[in-house]
Amino acid sequence: MINKIKLVVALLLVAAGIAGYYAIADQALVLRILVVCAGIVAAVVLTWTTPLGKEGLGFIQDSVAEAKRVVWPSRKEAIQTTVAVFVLVIVMAIFLAIVDAGFLKMVQWLMGRSA
Template identity: 45%
Template sequence: MTDKLKFALAVLLLVAGIAGFYLLANEAMILRVLAVLIGAGLAAAVAWNTEPGRLFFAFAKESTNEAKKVVWPSRKETMQTTGLVFAFVVVMALFLWLTDKSLEWLLYDMVLGWRKV
């Protein structure tokens, strides 16, 4: 029950920060952005102290560690793959254009006997 109350408080703090952005419409933009950042920071601090919040932040930390383990392709591999994709797109575009024109010729000229003007 305590976690639910803390989570509700975190949501209210976030909403208050967003509401502050709109309530300070006549103030400088920096103050409006600070209102949102302070609301979000306080909401994160309160959410951190809940069990679901701790689980979420642990998951986020593990996700970051896993992302660091990813082996990214080299520039050469990226350029080769991109070239293959573009070549495939051109080939498919030509194939679909030829198919379309063939069906157009077949239907208009052969089946229906219509001539395009």
Template identity: 50%
Template sequence: MADKLKLALAALLVVAGLTGFYALASKPMALRVLAVVGGVAAAALVAWFTAPGRQFVAFARESVAEAKRVVWPTRKEAMQTTGVVFVFVVLMALFIFVVDASLGAILRMLMERGS
């Protein structure tokens, strides 16, 4: 129950930040944005101390660790793969154009024959 109350408080803090943005309509934009950022930051701080918040932080840490283990392609490999993708896209576009033009010609021929 405590987690639900903390999450509700976090939602209220976000709403308070957004309300501050519109309530400070006559103030400088930096102050208005600061109200939103402050509300979201306070909400994140409150949400951090809930069970779902701790699970999210653990998930984020594991995601960062997993991303560090990924073997990224070299620049040369990335450029070659990109080239292959572009060539494939051009070939598929040409294929679809030929099929479309052929079907259009066949349809026109059938329409002329029928009239």
């Protein structure tokens, strides 16, 4: 139950930061943004003390580790793949235009409306 209360308080901290942004509308924009950031940071710190927050932190750590293991394509491979995609898109567009024109002619023939 205490963890649910912590999550609710974390949401209230974010809401308080946003409310503070509007409450000090006559102050400098930097100060207003810092109030929102302070609310978000306080909420994140409080959330990390819950099991849900620890799972989220573990997920982020696993995601960063997985991103480091990714083998990114070289510039040449990326360009070749991009060109292949563009060529396929153009070929499919031409094919679909021909099919569409064929269906148009067929519907006009079936309806007895010759163009």
